[in-house]
Amino acid sequence: MKKTLALTLLVAGTLGAVASAQAVDARARFMAANCAYCHGPDGKSRGAIPSLAGLEKGYFVEQMKAFRDGKREATVMQKHAMGYTDAEYEAMGAWFAAIK
């Protein structure tokens, strides 16, 4: 409880900044979480499916486009890539790039 109070006071002054950081994140966070059942929690795979955590954003976006356009061979990935927009590739790419 003490901790919550301290945080409350600390953040009260910077609420504006926090709110804008939040606004960008929730959607990308959920879209990225969508990938977890195949690619592992936080994009850290436990099997033959590649990990996504820590991939460079540009690489991630390029691969999604290649899957979508059939330029990179795939089993399931063209089906997934075709369901998202370029902006969503960017958002997910940024999310995974930020995971250590």
Add this chain to the structure above:
Amino acid sequence: MAFDRREFLKVSAGVAGATTLGTLAGCATSSAPAVAGANPKVVIVGAGFGGSTCARYLKMWDPKIEVTVIEPNDKFTSCPFSNTVLAGINNMEDITFGYDHVKKVVNNWVQDTVTGIDTAGRTVKTAGGKTFGYDRLVLAGGIELLFDKVQGYNAEAQQIIKHAWKAGPDQTGVLRKQLEAMPDGGTFVMSVPMAPYRCPPGPYERACTVASYFKKAKPKSKIIVLDGNPDIASKKGLFLAAWKKHFGFGTADSMIDYRPNNMPRSVDPKKMMVGTEFDDVKGDVINVVPPMRAAAICAMAGVRNDSSGTWCPIDFRTFESLTVKNVHILGDSTLTNFPKSGSVANNTAKMAASAIVEIFNGREPDAAPVVTNTCYSATGMGTAFHVATVFRYQAAKKADDGKVTPASMVAQKGGGVSKEESELEFAYMDAWAKNVWADTLGLPENFNYTVKG
């Protein structure tokens, strides 16, 4: 901009604290139920792919939420991969996991059965005599099997005839033993319920994996598939190809005898007989999956209220009941156009968790969520294939003539099934299982899986 999760959690905890400033004073007396308090309470009933995932992501995305999970079983048994247990490829232990890593992150873990839900007073009662209050209730109870829709499928018959549609030692485990005890040249009679049902490709996969076992261990045996549907309800071309390639389907020696429009209407465990509208079918081992509906807890909350009282209509953006406020329903219990799969339960649980976090923090949930399904089926012969679909939310529309098209989740172009079965896809299916178990149960990266893919 790089941020790690710890940083993110700090930020979100801070916002949470800030929003509670106004209610802190109220907390000392009694908080009004309409306003979530300093630590809003979520009660989750059921810890399968939906409930367990929801619990973990709520705590991950907003640690201030007080999460209580009520689950009757002491262990998680995976339905996906349970057909490989029937084939003897894996054992029950390989698909059974403890809840340790979920228990660690939630506030209360209650091993109990829910006996009553009061959605006006926002309380849940258990068989153990406990009462839990909530700001938001999440119902993740899966399905209720309707044994009384099949004549003779009473408690006594259920000792002999297994559905194995909720995996566990008493179902999957016993059915495996029955198959092992069956003599070569015996007949295995299995059924497919009328769509929509849990795991659309599951029964056809079961025919494959059991056939793979028979082919090796008792090659003179037969499988009769009694399908309530007019045709193979999922991945038809791929299953037919697999049945032909591996099990002689379409020839006089076919191991699989597929009978559409043959819904089991009765069972007789003494005569070992299944009755359909046309036939009495005799088997050495009988596996009948009765019709199903949303779990009983959904009826307790008054949310199992589609036109036939079978499934739960929900708002696709939040998974909140369309009629009962503050009650969210996950996975197989819901009325949607999603397949009732583990992948969907896992992903829509995160969708609901995300919406609940946004609502508690005074923000709007995602107005146009995107969600996916990927579902693998094994042939039992070292290969597998998939179906994959991306769904996007489309808001309700009112035409000029006043006609309203309700909100929906639209399957995107490009979705569909594998070109053909492959070993590569079985490796992916194995990875999918390990990853979805990890994501659902919070299994660490160094978790020692024993399942054989």
